[in-house]
Amino acid sequence: MKSTLLTLLIAVCSCCFAQRSQLRVEPASVVKDVMVDDLQDDYQDITPITVTNNSNRPMELTREQIVIGKPSSWKYGTFNRRNRTSPYLINSAAATGSEAVRLAPGESTTFYVVLQPDGLAGDGRVEIRFIDRNTPGTIVGKAVVTSEITQRVGSGSSAANGGGGLSGRPAPTAVRLFPNPARERFFVEAPGGTKLGRVEIRNTLGSTLKKYDQPAGKEGYDIDSLPDGLYMISIYDDRGKKLKTLRLLHRQFGA
Numbered sequence: 001m002k003s004t005l006l007t008l009l010i011a012v013c014s015c016c017f018a019q020r021s022q023l024r025v026e027p028a029s030v031v032k033d034v035m036v037d038d039l040q041d042d043y044q045d046i047t048p049i050t051v052t053n054n055s056n057r058p059m060e061l062t063r064e065q066i067v068i069g070k071p072s073s074w075k076y077g078t079f080n081r082r083n084r085t086s087p088y089l090i091n092s093a094a095a096t097g098s099e100a101v102r103l104a105p106g107e108s109t110t111f112y113v114v115l116q117p118d119g120l121a122g123d124g125r126v127e128i129r130f131i132d133r134n135t136p137g138t139i140v141g142k143a144v145v146t147s148e149i150t151q152r153v154g155s156g157s158s159a160a161n162g163g164g165g166l167s168g169r170p171a172p173t174a175v176r177l178f179p180n181p182a183r184e185r186f187f188v189e190a191p192g193g194t195k196l197g198r199v200e201i202r203n204t205l206g207s208t209l210k211k212y213d214q215p216a217g218k219e220g221y222d223i224d225s226l227p228d229g230l231y232m233i234s235i236y237d238d239r240g241k242k243l244k245t246l247r248l249l250h251r252q253f254g255a
Contacts, residue, residue, distance in 0.1 A: 023059070023130055023141035024052040030145045035179045039119055039151040044087050045181075046251065047113040049143045051130060053103040059140070060100040060133035063111065068144075070124030075116045078128055080109065088114045100133055113145050123148040174244075175235055181249035185220035188235055195238040201248075202232045223250050 030047055053059050063078050070076075077095030079088055089095065101109055113128060123146070130141045175190045190196055199221055201210040209231070212221055223231070227250075234245045 022053070022055040022132075023061075024054050025130070025141040025143050026050045026052075028141075028143050030143070032145070032147045032181070033150075034147065034181065035150050037151075037179070039117065039121060039149070042087050043117065043119075045115045045117070045147060045149065046088075047115075047145050047147075048251075049111045049113060049128065049145075050108055051103070051111065051141060052108040053105055056105050057134070058105065059103045061103055061109075061140075062098065062100050062131050062133060064129040064131060066127040066129060068125040068127060070126070071117070071120050071122035073118040073120045074122065074124050075118065076124075076126045077114045077116075079112045079114060082110070082112060087116075088112070090114065090116050113143070115145075115147055115149075117149050121150050175246070177233060177246050177248055181251050182223060183251065184224040185222050186233075186248060187216070187220045188233075190235075190243070194243070196243075197236040197238040197240060199236070200234040201226075202234065204230055204232065206232075223248075226250055 027049070030049075032045070032047065034045055036043060051061070065076055065078055067076060075090040077088055077090040077092075079094055080099070080101050081094070093099075095114070103109060111128070113126065115124070115126075125144065125146045128143045128145070129139050132138060132140050175188065175194070177186050177188060179186065188196060188199060196215045198214070199212045199216070200208055201221070201223065202208050209226060210221075210223070229250060231248045231250060232245055233248050235243045237243055
């Protein structure tokens with residue numbers, strides 16, 4: 001009797017696990033702290049979510065947005081196509097998720113979760129649920145994106161020589177990058193008394209792509225020529241001691 005119950009329990013657990021793992025979602029949870037120079041009405045923050053069909057059958061994926069919390073003016077949209085020419089149209093049919101995306105077994109695709117704050121700073125959270133039309137009512141995967149959007153006060157400059165931060169910004173207590181994600185360039189801040197030296201940009205494989213031997217000052221560190229993706233930023237002081245290695249997400253506006 002015990003053996004029968006154990007076998008049944010294993011079968012049920014295996015079935016549940018298979019159900020949960022039908023769709024791989026990467027990343028499944030995103031927490032973003034974004035600081036922008038100019039929070040214009042058409043500014044958009046974009047988070048790519050890649051999904052992979054781990055099952056042995058085709059899927060017809062649709063998605064559903066569940067807004068957990070946000071400022072009143074914030075708008076979300078989830079798109080299955082990349083827009084390279086202009087900001088995404090949040091109120092368009094493409095943002096609703098009514099169009100199904102077909103995924104063969106082992107095939108992947110990328111969705112884009114777009115936040116348009118309409119000029120208002122704040123924080124919000126949205127959950128994207130992926131549903132297979134072949135099994136109505138079944139959520140095969142989900143992603144949660146938590147965002148905090150703030151606007152930098154004053155003109156941009158890096159903490160080039162004596163630590164410190166931008167005019168109008170609180171003094172940093174640790175070495176940090178901003179904005180992150182970055183589009184064309186980023187800046188480095190350091191606590192007072194810390195003198196910055198060289199900055200090295202590497203890809204996730206460890207290859208050095210760019211190196212700045214001196215602090216970049218008000219110009220910042222140019223990454224416009226690099227492909228979109230995740231980069232490792234190693235920051236040294238003026239004596240060559242490594243202070244920290246931080247992750248930086250690079251993406252183009254509207255991409």
